[in-house]
Amino acid sequence: MGRTSDARERIVRTAARLFLTRSYQAVGIDELCGAADVHKGSFYYYFPSKAHLARVVVDHHAAALWARLDSAGTETPLQQLRAVTDAVGAMHTDFESRFGRVVGCAFGNLAAEVATTDDSLREHVAAVLAEWERRIAIVCHRVAEEGLFRPGVDPERFAHTLMAQFQGLILLAKVSRSPAADISLALHEVIAANLREGVLARGGAARSR
Amino acid sequence: MGRTSDARERIVRTAARLFLTRSYQAVGIDELCGAADVHKGSFYYYFPSKAHLARVVVDHHAAALWARLDSAGTETPLQQLRAVTDAVGAMHTDFESRFGRVVGCAFGNLAAEVATTDDSLREHVAAVLAEWERRIAIVCHRVAEEGLFRPGVDPERFAHTLMAQFQGLILLAKVSRSPAADISLALHEVIAANLREGVLARGGAARSR
DNA sequence: CGGCTCGTTGACAGATCGGTCAATTCCCCG
DNA sequence: CGGGGAATTGACCGATCTGTCAACGAGCCG
Numbered sequence: 001m002g003r004t005s006d007a008r009e010r011i012v013r014t015a016a017r018l019f020l021t022r023s024y025q026a027v028g029i030d031e032l033c034g035a036a037d038v039h040k041g042s043f044y045y046y047f048p049s050k051a052h053l054a055r056v057v058v059d060h061h062a063a064a065l066w067a068r069l070d071s072a073g074t075e076t077p078l079q080q081l082r083a084v085t086d087a088v089g090a091m092h093t094d095f096e097s098r099f100g101r102v103v104g105c106a107f108g109n110l111a112a113e114v115a116t117t118d119d120s121l122r123e124h125v126a127a128v129l130a131e132w133e134r135r136i137a138i139v140c141h142r143v144a145e146e147g148l149f150r151p152g153v154d155p156e157r158f159a160h161t162l163m164a165q166f167q168g169l170i171l172l173a174k175v176s177r178s179p180a181a182d183i184s185l186a187l188h189e190v191i192a193a194n195l196r197e198g199v200l201a202r203g204g205a206a207r208s209r
Numbered sequence: 210m211g212r213t214s215d216a217r218e219r220i221v222r223t224a225a226r227l228f229l230t231r232s233y234q235a236v237g238i239d240e241l242c243g244a245a246d247v248h249k250g251s252f253y254y255y256f257p258s259k260a261h262l263a264r265v266v267v268d269h270h271a272a273a274l275w276a277r278l279d280s281a282g283t284e285t286p287l288q289q290l291r292a293v294t295d296a297v298g299a300m301h302t303d304f305e306s307r308f309g310r311v312v313g314c315a316f317g318n319l320a321a322e323v324a325t326t327d328d329s330l331r332e333h334v335a336a337v338l339a340e341w342e343r344r345i346a347i348v349c350h351r352v353a354e355e356g357l358f359r360p361g362v363d364p365e366r367f368a369h370t371l372m373a374q375f376q377g378l379i380l381l382a383k384v385s386r387s388p389a390a391d392i393s394l395a396l397h398e399v400i401a402a403n404l405r406e407g408v409l410a411r412g413g414a415a416r417s418r
Numbered sequence: 419c420g421g422c423t424c425g426t427t428g429a430c431a432g433a434t435c436g437g438t439c440a441a442t443t444c445c446c447c448g
Numbered sequence: 449c450g451g452g453g454a455a456t457t458g459a460c461c462g463a464t465c466t467g468t469c470a471a472c473g474a475g476c477c478g
Contacts, residue, residue, distance in 0.1 A: 005455060025234050026326045029436060039457055041439080046455095050436065104321065111384040112313065112321035117235045126385045153402070161395060164377030171376050172369070175320040176335045186370060193362070193402045214425065237465060248427055253467065255425095 008046045010036045015057050020095065020103045024054060024113050054110065055124050061106040062128045065091070069135060077142035078199070081191060084136055088166055089184030092173075096180040104174040107132075108167045133163045150196050158194055165190050217255045219245045224266050229304065229312045233263060233322050263319065264333050270315040271337045274300070278344060286351035287408070290400060293345055297375055298393030301382075305389040313383040316341075317376045342372045359405050367403055374399050 014036035018027045029050060033040050047053045068091060072083035095103050103109075111125045140155035140162075149158070169183045223245035227236045238259060242249050256262045277300060281292035304312050312318075320334045349364035349371075358367070378392045 007455080022325050023322065025322075028434070030434080040437085041458070042456055044437065044439095048437095103325070108380060109321055112318055112380060113232065113234075115313070115384050116231050122384060129381065129384065150402070157395070157398065160381070161374070161399060164381055164395065165370070165373055166377065167380050168373030168375065168377030171317060171321060171380070172338065172373055175324050175331060175338065186366070186373065189366065190370060193359070197406075216425080238467080239464085249467085250427055250469085251425070257467095259466070 007036075007038045007042055011038060011043060011046060011053070012056055012060055015053055016060050016106070019054070019057060019110070020106055021099050024110055051118055051121055054114075054121055058107065058110065058124055058128060062131075065132065066135075077139060077146055078148055078195075080139045081136075081143050082188070084139060085162070085187040085191065086184060089180070089187060092170060092180040092183055101177060102170065102173040102180050102183075105167060105170045108171060112171075129163070133159050136162055148195055148199050150194060153194050162187075162190065216245075216247045216251050220247060220252060220255060220262065221265055221269055224262055225269050225315070228263070228266060228319070229315055230308050233319055260327055260330055263323075263330055267316065267319065267333055267337060271340075274341065275344075286348060286355055287357055287404075289348045290345075290352055291397070293348060294371070294396040294400065295393060298389070298396060301379060301389040301392055310386060311379065311382040311389050311392075314376060314379045317380060321380075338372070342368050345371055357404055357408050359403060362403050371396070371399065 011032070015027070015032055018032060018035060029040060029043060033043050043053075047056070068087045069084060072080075072087045074080055074083050092102055092105075107125050107128055111122065111129070114125075115122045137156050137159035140149075140159045143149060144153070144155040149155070165187060169186050172178070173180065173183060220241070224236070224241055227241060227244060238249060238252060242252050252262075256265070277296045278293060281289075281296045283289050283292050301311055301314075316334050316337055320331065320338070323334075324331045346365050346368035349358075349368045352358060353362070353364040358364070374396060378395050381387070382389060382392060
């Protein structure tokens with residue numbers, strides 16, 4: 001009863017790579033099929049359209065992101081928060097070593113590309129980004145409960161600030177061809193700026209390695 | 210001796226609008242020419258390619274941005290810094306009222322789209338973004354000289370953080386269809402988080418209206 | 419008037435786009 | 449062996465893409 005072909009999986013994995021290194025609109029079905037070693041007819045046997053494939057690719061990347069975030073289980077809330085930003089930094093460091101440069105956020109890239117041309121795809125990406133922010137907000141609430149934030153810092157809003165910092169740093173790194181390592185550093189600075197004075201001294205190692 | 214036709218200007222202005230509301234790749238030469246009321250042959254009389262038009266459009270947006278930043282001349286360095294973020298927020302509030310939604314940053318949109326497919330265009334956008342960051346860094350240095358930043362805040366790095374916050378907030382607002390007004394608010398919070406304690410009380414009104 | 423340049427016109431080309439489809443092959447199950 | 453659904457094949461479609469081109473029009477100068 002199990003599937004006998006892995007063509008569908010090849011398509012998704014190849015699309016995930018090509019959409020990252022080139023872009024959604026720049027990669028045609030023909031090129032994608034060639035790279036995935038499937039024929040065009042097979043592609044449309046598994047996917048009704050290119051946009052539907054994009055949704056599956058987004059879910060593919062989302063699953064990888066949730067796995068990274070979940071596996072980074074540490075103890076204290078502050079360590080958790082740093083683990084989240086470290087996971088993001090590590091993700092793009094991995095991309096950089098795989099592809100030779102910062103390729104951008106899988107969600108942000110697609111969002112910027114299709115937000116104005118494919119509303120259903122836009123909503124799908126927006127939902128993933130919202131879920132991502134929700135997970136960060138949970139951690140931020142824990143940090144807030146311990147009173148580690150400086151006064152006036154709202155956990156929900158800070159989660160949004162962090163999300164924006166992710167997207168902005170990654171976009172700037174992609175367009176200016178700067179190294180992925182700078183991303184983690186900048187993220188730690190943003191966290192540090194929002195902690196109470198003195199927390200840093202107790203906080204311990206913030207370095208990723 | 211003066212030009213007798215304004216076709217070129219119509220093309221640039223129409224492209225600036227269409228690239229913002231739709232996207233660079235989604236707008237074809239035919240559609241653009243139709244909207245600008247010029248014929249295709251005339252387009253290629255003024256521009257050797259679509260990519261060359263994009264460069265001119267980027268310069269067009271850049272000139273508008275510099276004008277906004279320069280006209281926001283205020284007195285104290287901290288007011289200058291807030292004027293910069295207010296100018297960005299006002300820009301996107303204007304876009305929102307013109308187009309009915311947040312349409313994204315003209316540079317960020319294009320950067321995300323073509324960074325992987327047109328290297329010369331990518332460099333052109335990167336240069337504008339670098340110039341933008343340089344201007345912000347100048348203001349940040351003035352703020353730092355007055356000792357208004359909390360300890361450990363580096364003016365250059367904070368300018369980069371602000372740039373990332375611009376791009377990230379705008380991208381998230383675009384994809385999640387949230388109002389432009391939130392952008393200014395979030396930017397003021399980022400600034401506040403990086404000032405010395407007590408500066409806020411003296412700083413005066415940070416509200417945009 | 420003739421000639422010159424700037425600007426315009428719209429048909430055309432070649433490539434590529436996303437998507438379709440009928441025919442065929444493969445492989446499990448009886 | 450044979451039947452049938454899952455999967456594959458590759459030619460084909462109409463639309464659209466960027467870019468080309470030769471002919472034409474409008475105004476200026478001598």
